[in-house]
Amino acid sequence: MEKKLSKAELQELAIEKKIKRRNFISFSAFFIGAGAAFGGWKWLYDAEQETAGITAGVRKPLRRALNQTELFFRRVFSNDHKVKTYPKDRAAKNVRVNSDIGLNNDDFSAENWQLSILKNSGNVLKIGIEEIRSLPKTEIIYDFKCVEGWDQIQHWAGVRFIDFIAHYQLQEQAKMQYVGMETPDGEYYVGLDMESALHPQTLLAYEMNDKPIADVHGAPLRLIIPVKYGIKNLKRIGTISFSNQRPRDYWAEQGYDYYSGL
Amino acid sequence: MKIIQEKHPLAIRWTHWVNFPILLIMIWSGLLIYWANDVYTVTIFGYTFVHFFPEWFYQWLHVPQRLAEGMAFHFLFMWFFTLNGIFYVLYTLVSGEWRLLLPNRHSIKEAWQVLLHDLHIRKMVPPQKKYNAAQRIAYTSIIIMGFGSVFTGLAIYKPVQFYWITWLCGGYHLARILHFALTIGYVFFFMIHIVQVVLAGWNNFRSVVSGFEVKDVPSIEEIEPVVEEQPKAQPLPVTLKKKANGKKTK
Numbered sequence A: 001m002e003k004k005l006s007k008a009e010l011q012e013l014a015i016e017k018k019i020k021r022r023n024f025i026s027f028s029a030f031f032i033g034a035g036a037a038f039g040g041w042k043w044l045y046d047a048e049q050e051t052a053g054i055t056a057g058v059r060k061p062l063r064r065a066l067n068q069t070e071l072f073f074r075r076v077f078s079n080d081h082k083v084k085t086y087p088k089d090r091a092a093k094n095v096r097v098n099s100d101i102g103l104n105n106d107d108f109s110a111e112n113w114q115l116s117i118l119k120n121s122g123n124v125l126k127i128g129i130e131e132i133r134s135l136p137k138t139e140i141i142y143d144f145k146c147v148e149g150w151d152q153i154q155h156w157a158g159v160r161f162i163d164f165i166a167h168y169q170l171q172e173q174a175k176m177q178y179v180g181m182e183t184p185d186g187e188y189y190v191g192l193d194m195e196s197a198l199h200p201q202t203l204l205a206y207e208m209n210d211k212p213i214a215d216v217h218g219a220p221l222r223l224i225i226p227v228k229y230g231i232k233n234l235k236r237i238g239t240i241s242f243s244n245q246r247p248r249d250y251w252a253e254q255g256y257d258y259y260s261g262l
Numbered sequence B: 001m002k003i004i005q006e007k008h009p010l011a012i013r014w015t016h017w018v019n020f021p022i023l024l025i026m027i028w029s030g031l032l033i034y035w036a037n038d039v040y041t042v043t044i045f046g047y048t049f050v051h052f053f054p055e056w057f058y059q060w061l062h063v064p065q066r067l068a069e070g071m072a073f074h075f076l077f078m079w080f081f082t083l084n085g086i087f088y089v090l091y092t093l094v095s096g097e098w099r100l101l102l103p104n105r106h107s108i109k110e111a112w113q114v115l116l117h118d119l120h121i122r123k124m125v126p127p128q129k130k131y132n133a134a135q136r137i138a139y140t141s142i143i144i145m146g147f148g149s150v151f152t153g154l155a156i157y158k159p160v161q162f163y164w165i166t167w168l169c170g171g172y173h174l175a176r177i178l179h180f181a182l183t184i185g186y187v188f189f190f191m192i193h194i195v196q197v198v199l200a201g202w203n204n205f206r207s208v209v210s211g212f213e214v215k216d217v218p219s220i221e222e223i224e225p226v227v228e229e230q231p232k233a234q235p236l237p238v239t240l241k242k243k244a245n246g247k248k249t250k
Helices: A007-045 A060-074 A129-133 A161-167 B010-037 B055-060 B067-095 B107-118 B133-157 B163-168 B172-200 B202-210 B235-243
Strands: A115-118 A124-127 A138-145 A151-160 A178-182 A189-193 A203-208 A222-224 A239-243 B002-006 B041-044 B047-051 B212-216
Touching: A007 B002, A007 B010, A007 B202, A007 B212, A060 B067, A129 A203, A138 B172, A151 A161, A151 B172, A161 A203, B010 B067, B010 B172, B010 B202, B067 B133, B107 B133, B133 B163, B133 B172, B172 B202, B202 B212
Parallel strands: A115 A239
Antiparallel strands: A115 A124, A138 A151, A151 A203, A178 A189, A178 A239, A203 A222, B002 B212, B041 B047
């Protein structure tokens, strides 16, 4: 027993020791890392909801992430980036109706409807549908995209918002950062960043498939904004306002991204 | 006797394990989003074989009515998924690991032989380096799939700003289908991967955590009679060192 270990045995022992040491270090690091990752996930998953305001319904850190991501992707926004358009025969005859929020006011009458432009001076500009129809008309046949995931090629026509701004000399208003639009009953409302509102494909639409828009699609005038999900395409516009703060937005209060840009 | 053989560099182990929970979160949050318009099926000649997904599946995972939440998670973890993927690809390129990962002209034939072997039809496997041919194909495909997920994801996330990506994906509608199909692909990859890891055993699994495998090689005494004429114990340590990349074998 007093015989010294051979060189090979010593080497073997040294290797065993080394294996043990490296296993210990790497598995410790692995479990600490896994624990930290799990802890981080718990923290995020259990994070407090944001204080309800212009946006609501999302965990605080996730809302921060949504807003940061918005800032990143706004950098690639350009008026030169247009939604793809299609020939007329590709447009759906049976256009999908997904929501009637803001359209359920029994007192509403399309005949008496007027669009109200709330200027920051306090003046209100009232415009009838015939007047809007007399403005230069623009058509678009494009793939409408819903936040739920469906899309449909639809045919709309109306006045471009940028033409509308120019015609009513609202350029001063349009220097602000946001546009707010609401239904006449105030049940549905959207906020839009100005650059998206002024995108050359954004329309105040009064025709669908060459006919006046039906009630369920937002008669007499609705927003068609192809650079946004359907949730921003307000039906039956009652008022339009301008602001440097984000106007209230129906779905941003329900946990959706405020920007919702495409 | 045992020797330590280096197998997976730290960067590869790191990206592998970072990717695992991120991909899991991406698939889960993607499911929360998909639920809102769950139209995909496997339908052949009018018969629907699979509907993605049955109601019990949604209930089991508490999926319904969480679209907004799903989007919020998805659009945060997409960053980590993408950055981790970029880091992995850059590492394999710079380190030269790509040579062990990319399939070569023999890979298809060899992968077939590996498959036959794994199914216990064929006895021998072709000689391999770190990865066999089937692994080379699988691990390269999964990276292409990861790229595909980011690409088709961008196509449906910003179809106007990245209209050319959407165009390359065959349009918005098709891009969403591809994005979904890739996810199903990950799930299949994962299932096969787990089975293979279990079959490959502890030594292989450990190497993805600790980086090395333990190999049994004939000890000096054992090989002595065979190499009678050679000077004692000289050549072996040299080969050992070389095998182990000259690092950390002492």
